[in-house]
Ligand SMILES: Nc1ncnc2c1ncn2[C@@H]1O[C@H](COP(=O)(O)OP(=O)(O)OP(=O)(O)O)[C@@H](O)[C@H]1O
Ligand code: SF4
């Protein structure tokens with residue numbers, strides 16, 4: 296047993312155990328990347344989410360190519376332009392790659408202006424094609440808007456919603472569960488019965504009912520906050536239960552009594568003995584709750600009960616992919632789903648790793 | 658040991674009833690009589706061993722003495738360093754805190770009794786810090802002293818509990834208990850969780866400390882051989898009450914209560930997985946929520962008579978320094994410890 300093991304603190308032990316969990320170790324940087332993407336979406340997206348390219352409605356994704364039709368390799372990637380054909384019978388427009396038109400992709404291209412982080416004005420995009428030519432890596436929707444850019448912009452709402460919702464849940468859960476577990480007695484009984492009641496109501500209909508009650512006239516920001524409150528009002532119960540149970544069992548641990556006999560004050564017991572035994576646990580629970588919340592927002596927005604267009608979230612984007620017909624002709628509209636699945640999976644991997652690491656003394 | 662030394666702790670009519678609550682409104686439907694009318698004196702420099710089956714109230718009694726749980730009623734008088742006799746149960750929080758510098762506790766579970774998130778230094782320093790006894794360089798000096806006194810090394814101070822074996826952890830717990838320089842320590846199953854060889858080391862340590870510091874112990878254990886080895890006097894508890902009290906040697910050689918005899922004649926449970934039930938005694942342990950009428954031991958007692966079902970025997974001095982709560986204490990010829 297190395298010396299460092301013996302003197303290493305809880306966090307270092309946790310990190311050591313966490314590192315053994317391969318998937319979690321991969322998930323962590325990927326999630327960071329996703330969140331960074333959401334923060335810098337203006338810079339990373341080649342187009343603005345609301346810009347309509349009226350000539351390119353429902354166009355399929357372009358392939359980023361290095362080798363052209365003659366088999367020649369280009370160091371700088373490029374995309375082909377679109378060739379439009381109209382089907383004589385169905386009057387449906389179809390696009391194919393026009394090998395005659397090649398648009399090289401450049402880094403740091405000047406384009407539409409946006410505000411980075413909401414206040415730094417800029418018109419430089421990480422990559423793009425010049426002279427306003429089309430670059431639709433994931434195709435466009437029926438109004439000719441670039442889906443890739445919209446997904447990046449949509450991640451702002453979808454990803455932050457998970458965090459914010461869980462943060463508020465945490466506040467409710469810890470405070471109410473803490474009161475329940477710390478004071479015990481009839482306060483505890485009342486809170487526990489209330490939780491029983493809330494838990495007995497199926498979650499999804501409750502979400503829907505509450506979300507449907509939000510005024511349609513609200514702005515996106517108001518809707519966003521309203522939905523966060525709805526989620527945490529429903530979600531806190533589980534956490535409160537856990538916090539209460541943990542508090543009750545920690546109060547019974549001998550080291551709590553030892554601290555009391557050592558003359559430690561209530562505050563010292565709570566902040567030095569009880570709470571630190573909790574942090575790791577809360578982190579795990581929280582991580583596991585984020586994907587559920589993200590999915591919840593997506594589901595409600597998909598059903599038209601949550602965030603409303605023109606605001607973009609992944610759920611709003613998926614609304615465009617609601618009919619079988621669109622799926623058959625524009626399968627690329629499902630790209631937002633891929634991002635959702637990826638995010639949820641990554642969070643679950645991370646949560647698994649954290650759970651294994653949370654109790655490094657086992 | 659008994660009469661020659663002044664009393665450090667005098668316990669009188671001590672009771673702890675846990676209410677049994679039912680239903681939504683938490684109505685009290687009865688009481689668990691965990692400690693039921695205990696009278697007992699512990700002397701300075703003495704180790705008083707407390708033995709009995711699981712659930713008979715040993716821990717509750719020990720905890721009541723330092724008010725780790727609040728007793729329901731009774732008297733506990735503690736004679737402090739200055740010779741003042743304190744009424745433990747009526748002290749306010751400030752005085753209680755001061756009292757606990759002189760009365761401490763060593764716990765059974767070497768894992769749950771140390772906060773895994775604190776270093777050995779912080780664990781042992783806590784009583785000194787909380788009571789404002791030492792700080793800075795003085796604190797470091799005192800903690801180092803304590804740790805070395807219990808057989809650990811200075812280099813262990815920055816380690817976390819997870820790096821230690823059960824025996825070493827128990828030493829840390831002992832160092833913490835010693836920090837405020839106490840005179841009386843409750844050792845609640847302090848060696849029960851340890852391997853036999855480690856048990857011996859910890860018992861030796863406790864005995865050394867007793868000699869050099871003049872400590873008094875209430876030593877709680879279910880293990881008769883440990884109790885016999887370490888105690889000067891022994892109390893045998895059954896369902897919240899004291900069945901017998903006496904000097905160790907005399908009590909083991911010639912018990913004066915049928916329950917003591919039954920314990921002495923029983924073999925420790927062979928299956929180590931069943932460590933909760935350590936004795937193989939015939940019959941069920943009585944339920945402290947509804948103890949049998951009369952003598953609580955009567956359903957299991959081979960000597961029980963009609964009288965035992967109705968009359969509750971009091972703890973009386975049968976022989977000098979020998980107390981027994983059996984109607985027939987003087988008459989029965991009970992068997993002592995099996996010769997091994
Ligand atoms: N907090 C509590 N609430 C209700 N009942 C309790 C509580 N603590 C202990 N009891 C009950 O009081 C009785 C005595 O318990 P105690 O822990 O003192 O026994 P013990 O002799 O120490 O047993 P063991 O050998 O298992 O440690 C038991 O019946 C137990 O169920
Ligand atoms: S009083 Fe009766 S039942 Fe109780 S121990 Fe004595 S003989 Fe047995």
Ligand SMILES: [Mg+2]
Nearest residue numbers: 715716717846
């Ligand atoms: Mg006990």
